[in-house]
Amino acid sequence: MIRYFESEQYLKSLPESTEDTEFDECFFNSVNLNEESFRNSKLIQCQFENCNLSNLSVTNIVLRDVKFSDCKMIGINWSSAQTFSDVIFENCILNLSVFQNLNLSGIVFKNCSIVDVDFSSSKLLRANFSNSKLSGAVFNESNLEGADFRGAIDYFIDSRFTSIRKARFSMPEALVLLKSLEVIID
Structure with missing residues (x-):
């Protein structure tokens, strides 16, 4: 069952799980997502600022109109993502990714x-x-x-x-x- 969140702001914390979830127009600031999973999730018109997304699992993720600013995103295998559309990475560390x-x-x-x-x-x-x-x-x-x-x-x-x-x-x-x-x- 897909959970749906719209226009939410996450400051340093998240909902209990990010798998099988759709985030629409959500804002993530200073959230530690290290080794979290967005498997089978959708991120639509979302923004991430100053977040740690290193070693994130992105299997079957859909990214549409998403902006990542000043984020640490080391070691992510993006090849398992489903869709990339209008994605922006600005001032990010994406080392050791695929x-x-x-x-x-x-x-x-x-x-x-x-x-x-x-x-x-x-x-x-x-x-x-x-x-x-x-x-x-x-x-x-x-x-x-x-x-x-x-x-x-x-x-x-x-x-x-x-x-x-x-x-x-x-x-x-x-x-x-x-x-x-x-x-x-x-």
């Missing part, structure tokens, strides 16, 4: 730490990675067409295995795109 085989078109990762994250085989059309740190991020066989990497640092994208048509990059970081081509620049 986003494989997902349609993440239009997703926003602004000013985030996205270290050792796997985006393999994901659709990231028009994704925004601006001003984010991406060391160790994997983009093999992803579609990054129209993505924005301006101000992003420490990324490596092999254009032989990843589509980057019309993606935006800034100098000097953009020079790393030549690394996979094994060219010599004097």
